[in-house]
Amino acid sequence: MGDRNNAHPGAAGRAATADRPSSLRNVVLVGHTGSGKTTLVEALALAAGAVNRAGRVEDGTALSDYDEIEHRQQRSVQLSLVPVEWGGVKVNLLDTPGYADFVGELRAGLRAADAALFVVSAADGVDGSTRMVWEECAAVGMPRAIVVTHLESARASFEEMTAICQRVFGGDDPDAVLPLYLPLHGDEGPDGHAPVAGLIGLLSQRIFDYSSGARVEREPEGEHLPLIEEARNRLIEGIIAESEDETLMDRYLGGEDVDIKTLIEDLERAVARGTFHPVLAAAPAAEGSKQGLGTVELLDLISGGFPTPLEREMPTVTTPKGAPRPPLTCDPDGPLAAEVVKTSSDPYVGRISLVRVFSGTLHPDETVHVSGHGLEDRGHEDHDVDERIGALSAPFGKQQRVLPKAIAGDLACVAKLTRAETGDTLSAKDDPLLMEPWVMPDPLLPMAIQAHSKADEDKLSQGLSRLVAEDPTMRLEQNQDTHQVVLWCLGEAHVDVVLERLRSRYGVQVDAVPHKVSLRETFGEKAAARGRHVKQSGGHGQFAICDIEVEPLPGGSGIEFVDKVVGGAVPRQFIPSVEKGVRAQAAKGVSTGNPLVDVRVTLLDGKAHSVDSSDAAFQTAGALALREAAAKCLIHLLEPYAEVQVLVSDEYVGPVMSDLSGRRGRVVGTEQAGPGRTLVRAEVPEIEIGRYAVDLRSLSHGTGRFNRHYVRHEPMPPQIAAKVREQAQSGGTPPR
Known part of the structure; x- marks a missing residue:
């Protein structure tokens, strides 16, 4: 595992493929903004031969050219997939944003992956949000490893960073978080800082020197041996503590030499089970170098120690109607069950869905059933339809490399899924399934918007519906009380991205306006008033008079209307008219334009005219009476x-x-x-x-x-x- 360089890099220019789940590894990279996740993905792609030394694919575009918004904001804002090959294994690297506003993309990456690489900066340490994601992964038993970056920083220390990781991530068992390699420092520079030039393999006791621009393996020198011994003994004891062979620890403590092959096998099993978390160091390739520091070791760990999709617990499935179904298995010949983990739009191709196939095999141009949970509170409609998909492809920078199929355990991009949204299930049209959804964060930052112009207003509805389909962490609200269109987001950076996508992708310019809360009005005391609506202008006039009394009620009572008219002062057919006028005025408010609630309105008396009284006249009189009563008392x-x-x-x-x-x-x-x-x-x-x-x-x-x-x-x-x-x-x- 990193000590055995038997891997064969994949060739650039073709899509990485897998013909069986056992030759797949799905790995999500987790870490705070600036920890170096995207740079690490590029370094791994270079080491695997997927890009050239300049980090470019064969068409000349950069591997990191995912989104114009990312270039403008100078940070990742969305989940991205980079597939590479290493030692006959297809590795799907899922790069996630580190900023908290885009935690929805992180959750999608965790759903699609079978193991996680936690990328921590030796210069910045471990932030609170990274620690919380570690705890989430621990709760579900996801295998994890730690990669320390930014060792070139003057204040960086691999040893100190490892100690921090043991304290933060190790909890009660710090020996479950141990380095597999120690950094080999070169000559000190003018600033007194000695850069990391290579790695010392603790199990193999070999030096892996990167100082020449290529990985060179050699024997350690005498000065390295004391450094190796203590760390190596602790690592071996940590591995043996996780071994399934309960006699191994006694034999080791008794002085028996444990075969390195046995140690590596036990290490790989412990990593795959999620009980041991190796720490590695990595750095991007220097100018003219073929491999970045630690990239070969990391790829060996992923391909040899991380679990295959066969070892993952499958999500629960039901029928779209909620009937139970047998548990899924990661079988390419099983029933088709795939999930949309990300939705994006391309101006030329249209909607593109990143899909994780959990069971069965997905083929291009086949008809699948699309089932969705509907998240109605977030503006997502529920749907249950058949759709014909387009081509399957693997993303690579701005390229889409064609795939002949996507087997169970693999990830692929699917074109022309016009109805499917993030979180939806794809299954066979004659055997529809619905997967249990993953937990998405609740958007709690409101942003009220309005169209900038009449032309924007015409396009706003369609633009918002497409935006909601892409981003399940955003909630669309049409507030009936304030008459505002409100987008609920995760933070200010999320707001900026939403507005930019509306503008650049869908051609809709909107203005942000202050968000209003739904206020109410109520009477602070009892009040009485007369509503008099009398007009005569030739022909039939308008005549209606009503006397009311208004009194406050306990919260939550709404509007009560009581008829206490005696002697027919208000004809029976007009009493509902008075009530209708009162309720209409209550909905409009009597003081600030906010709805009136929690009052009892009692109709006591009134007058009518045999010719000029009408339904409309008494509605108006009822509204006038309520306004008059409000003017006479305190309104809360x-x-x-x-x-x-x-x-x-x-x-x-x-x-x-x-x-x-x-x-x-x-x-x-x-x-x-x-x-x-x-x-x-x-x-x-x-x-x-x-x-x-x-x-x-x-x-x-x-x-x-x-x-x-x-x-x-x-x-x-x-x-x-x-x-x-x-x-x-x-x-x-x-x-x-």
Whole structure:
């Protein structure tokens, strides 16, 4: 595993293929922004012979040319696939964004992969979000390895970074996180920093020297032996502790020499089971070099130690109607079951779906059944249709290399799936299946938009529907109370990407406008009033008079209408007209244009005319009476409150609770939610948490998570309500 250089790089210019699941490895790269994931993918592609020394594919484009938005933002914003071959194994490398706003792309990568490479920068350390993803992978038993990058930095130390990883990732068993190689430093430069020039293989006790631009294997020198001995003994003990041979540790401690082949086999099994996590070092190839530091060792680890798709637990499947089905197996001859893990649009090809095949074999130009869960709350329609797919291909930079088929365990891009969205299941048309969905983060940052022009307004609906199909982490809301189109996103960077995609891909220019919360009005006291609608202008006039009394009700009561008219002062046929007018005015509001709720309106008396009274006249009179009553008494503004649950590291509990109090929130409880984590529950006005998704991330250094749900409306403080009324009277936007 890295000590055995028996791999044969794949040839550039053709699609990497696999004819059986055992020759496949699906690996997702995880790490914070700037840790070097994309650079590492390019270095592995170079070592595997998939690109030339300049990182270019055969058409001259760069391997990293995925998205114009990524170039403008100078960071990855979407999941990308790079397939390479190594030692007869097809390796699907899934590069994920490191920024928290694009965690949906990370989750898609975790769904599509069978193992994870955690890329950590020796210059920056391990951030909180990377640690949380590690814990998620541990919870499902996903095999993991660690790659240390940026060792060229003056303050970088592989040894210190390994110790940090053992503390952060190892938990109660730091010996489950150990290096397979030690860095070999070259001569010190003028700054006193000695660059890493090679690696020392602890199992083989061999030197792998990269200083010449190519990997050269040689015997260690005497000065290296003491360095090797302690680390090697600890590594061997760590491997043996995970061995299935329970006698091996006793034999080793008894002085028996353990065969290196046995150690490598035990190591590979422990890595594949997810119980041992090797640490490696890697760096991109220097100018003119054929291989980057540690890339051969890493490819050997992936091909030899990471699990095949055969070893993965399959997602649960049912029929689209919810009936149970037998568990899937990773069998190319089994029933077809594939999942769309990413959807993108190409201006020339149209919609392209990245698909993971879990069972069966997917062929180009065949008709498949598309089943979707429908995420109606996020603007995704439920669907259950047959569709004919187009060509299958493997992405490579901006190229799409044609594939003859995609077997169980493999990933491929599918063209012409016009109805399928991210998360949908593809299955045989005569045997439709539906996979259990993976967990997607809840978008909690609202952005209200409006079309920039009439031409944009005509294209907005179609552009939004396509955007929602691509991005299941975005929720589209048509708010009936505020009449706003609201896009709920994961953060400000996510907002920027959404707006840019609307503009560049779909030709829709929109303007962001302040987001409004759904306010309500109610009476603060009892009031009585008369609604008088009397007009005479020749011919039939309009005559309606009604006397009402309005009184407040408990929250959640809605609008009650009571008829207490006696003696026929208001004819029976016009009483529903009065109620209709009252309810219509209540929906429009009586003070700030927000709906009136939680009042009882009692019709006490009135007058009618035998000729001039009508349904319309009494509707108008009822509305006038309600407005008159409102003018005579105190009107309370009600604002929505949300129950907010914040999951945060213990060290940030104090700042989080203080921040919630500063937002007029009421902390209602805290509880332990696992080692070092606390769940804080609070009720907070929604007007105060519009940007909480951004603010919490800053407050907790990226480690905090929260969810929210509406609980009730409560009276707004008088000073804030006064500002809302001023804004309503001036036609402006209520304060946030």
